[in-house]
Amino acid sequence: VVEAAEAFDAGAQALRGRRDSRLRVAASMTIAEYLLPRWLVALRAERPGTAVSLSAGNSAAVAQRLLAGEVDLGFVEGLSVPEGLDGTVIGHDRLLVVAAPSHPWARRRTPLSPAELAVAPLILRERGSGTRQVLDSALSESGGLAEPLLELASTTAVKAAAVSGAGPAVLSELAVTEELASRRLVEIPVAEVPLQRDLRAVWPQSHRPTGPARDLLSLTRRGPGV
Incomplete structure (x- = not known):
């Protein structure tokens, strides 16, 4: 009986070890591309034996x-x-309205109004x-968004289209730091449009993260805020 109990305990520990050696993460595109890589590097330093799989998609x-x-x-962006x-x-x-320097908006001397932004054909995420x-x-009280100029499934695609001069886009500030610094894109000021959003870690109700998921969640709270 003792041997059987010991074998059971050993088997249970092995199963827990296998579960604790893997982490499955899903993240919305901006977080997956611009924040998660550094968090996963830090996690690997703390848990070198943990295998991580990451899938990216919308929220x-x-x-x-x-x-x-x-x-x-999971990690999502939204309201x-x-x-x-x-x-x-x-x-x-923070979401920014951006355009190539050749776009007429880049030469404006006054911010866009909510109504102007609402009726403009924009390059947008899906x-x-x-x-x-x-x-x-943000634009619901101004009649909502116009039909998009282009509707694309990734932040990278939206940014590339904007840089090419196809039209103005709305993108995360995290995604366009280099393009703004190099003047490949220009930020277009907008008046009275709340374009802030929270970044969240999420999990099924009543299933608080444990093991590697808990450790990754802890890592997101360290260092400079985003």
């Missing part, structure tokens, strides 16, 4: 994967915690993205 897709049990921890999930704010972000959610809400 709605991240929520779906968490609710389906396909990932252990609120998606239904069925719990979460915590890990940082803040519906379901945190960026689109915040922009839809």
Whole structure:
């Protein structure tokens, strides 16, 4: 009986070890591209034996994967915690209206009004993205967004289209730091449009992160805020 109990304990510990040696993460595009890499490097230094898989998509897709049990921890951008999930704010972000220097907006001397931004054809992320959610809400009292000039599925694609001169875009400040510094893009001031958003870690309700997921969550709270 003692041997059987010891074997059971050993087997249970082995199973826990296997679970603790992997971490499945899903993140919205801006967080996946501009924040998670440094967090995962830090996690690897603390947990070198942990295998991490990362999938990137919009905030709605991240929520779906968490609710389906396909990932252990998610990161989203937007106005609120998606239904069925719990979460915590890990940082803040600002959306910017940007355009190539050749665009007429780059030569404006006055900020865009909410009405001007609402009727302008913009290069945008797809519906379901945190960026689109915040922009839809911010312009709801000005008639909502016009039909997009282009609707693209990644931050990188939106940025590339804007840099090429295709039209103005709305992007995370995190995504355009280099392009603004090099003048490949110009920030277009906008008056009275709240374009701030929270960045959140999220997980299924009543399933607080444990093991590597808990450690990664802890790492997001260290160092300079975002």
